[in-house]
Amino acid sequence: KAGANPMFVKKGIEEATKIAVAKIREMSKEITPDDLQAVATISANNDSDLGVLIADAMKEAGLDGVITVEESKTFDTTKEGVDGMEISRGYLSPYFITNQNLTCELDNCAVLITDQTISNVKMIVPILEKTAQAGMPILFIAANVEGSALITLIQNKMNGRIKCCAIKAPYFGDNQRETLEDLAAVTGGKFLSKDLDMNLEHITLNELGKAKRVTITKDICTIIGGEGEEEVIQQRINYTKQQLEALDSDFETEKAQERLARLTDGVIILNIGAATETEMKEKKARVEDALHATRAAVEEGIVPGGGVTYLYASTAIDTLQSKSKQSKDIESGYRIVQEALKAPLFQICKNAGLTPEIILECILKGKSTSYGYNVISDEYGDLFELGVTDPTKVAVHALQNAASVAGMLLTLDVVVVDAPIDDTNQNVGGPPMPMSGMPPGMM
Structure with a gap:
């Protein structure tokens, strides 16, 4: 309402959201x-x-x-x-992104694997020239890629001269070395170790790993269809199993188990036609x-779907309101969250041509918080049994994110948005005329 203190309203939204989230988690059950x-x-x-x-x-x-x-x-x-491996490292710069999904995808890709830090452009110019001549994208996996080397990779990618990407090698010390050895085995390349004083300027295409596809997000690098020999990969698997038998440290054992899983599990590809x-x-x-x-x-876990979880979460806020002796503006925040939580169920009903108030009344007469209405089959019942569910994580995060944005908007002086398009008042003969006293381009 007009004149309400936005800070108190925001506080009310935050308090009500906490109560609603607690109710959602209470309704959650593990998935089978x-x-x-x-x-x-x-x-x-x-x-x-x-x-x-x-x-x-x-x-x-x-x-x-x-x-x-x-x-x-x-x-x-x-x-x-298919054979593949995933490592928890993303691209070093968003300039490496190649598509609208904010990922970098490289097909039939060369892979340079080293535990050295690549900082000087002279270290990589020879191999960049060789891969460019061969028409191959290249992925650099190194302790770090920085300075003129990183700038050169970004410039070449942005100019379309070569498809490339760079990520940091995962882990540190022995765990990093072992993981890079695994990657070399999977891709059929050579691990260019700093301990062996291997000069990156002199490496050949044959020393690089190869993969049919590499996909890199801001957090994850997935290598699919590595060209490593089965015998070499099996040797790494056997070696890792032997390591597990000899290790005493829980931490080292956990890392070795993770490496073994990456070597043996592979990748499932869903081809969408x-x-x-x-x-x-x-x-x-x-x-x-x-x-x-x-x-x-x-x-x-999962919670009842169809807007029912949010509906019962809204009723949980009633207790918060009845006990509150605080500002009316805080209670306004409570009501805002309550009405918002009912909106999904109401919208589902409207989309199905139903009267929301009648459906709401029938649902609240149910004997459990999983009782609801399945719009598709036109029946009431236990939504878990009817298969109408939502992921708990999604339900919680959607509410928390909405509350966070609403609270932020309440405490801002100005918000910049796209101007609405008025289709009924368009000048068909040319561009819209500026308003009186306003120069063109300032509308």
Whole structure:
């Protein structure tokens, strides 16, 4: 309301959000293998075929398994397992990004693996020239890439001279060296160790690793289809198993187990096919969203879907209001959150051509907080049993993020937004005329 103190309203929103989040977590339950497909299906916009595909991939790969989504070269959507490895390191600069997904993708890529710090451009010019002549993108995995070397890579990438990327090698000390040895085995390259005084200026293409595809985000690097020999990879697996038997430190044992998992588990690829490119991109985006949601469900469990969880979270705020003796402006913040939490259920009902108030009344007569209405099958019941669920992590983060943005907007003096387009008042004969007293270009 006008005249309310924005700081008190913000405080009310924050307090109500905490109560609502606590209620959501109270309603959460761990996901079962049977729930997996239901979550994936709903997250994929109720596409049961995609739900089965994602659930099967999750079961095959496991919680920490690597699953990537790619565009298929055919009309069919398929799942395949390939050799691959994922490491927890992202690109050193966002200038390496190659697409709208904010990732860097390099196909048929050379991989330079070293524990040296690359700071001087002279260290990499020879190999850049060789890969450019061969028409190969290149990924640098090093202790660090900085100074003129990093600037040169960025400039070459931005100018389109060569596709490239650079990431920091994971871990430190012996763990870093062992991981880089693993990467060299998987990609069929040579680990260019600083201990052996290997000069990067003199390396050849044959000493570089190779991979069919490398995808790098701001946090993760995934190497798919490395060209390492099976015998060499198996030697690294056997070596790591022997290490595990001899290690005493819990920390070192954990790192060795992680390395062994990366060497043996591989990567699951979901190839998304469709009749047109537009349909393929839309379908691929749905699969990516559903995959993230399903992972979130595995991590933190699931809650009833269909807006019911938020509805019961809104009723939990009633206790906060009845006990409050604080400012009316704080209570305004409580009411704002309550109304916002009811909105998803109301919108679902409106989209289905139903009267929200009638559905709301029927739901609240249920005997449990998982009782709700399934719009698709037109029935009331336990939403867990009906397969209408949401990932707890998504439900919590969506509410927390919305509350954070609302609180920030309340305490700002000015917000810059895009000007609304008035379709009913367009000048068809030319550009819109400036307002009186306002020069052109200042509208």
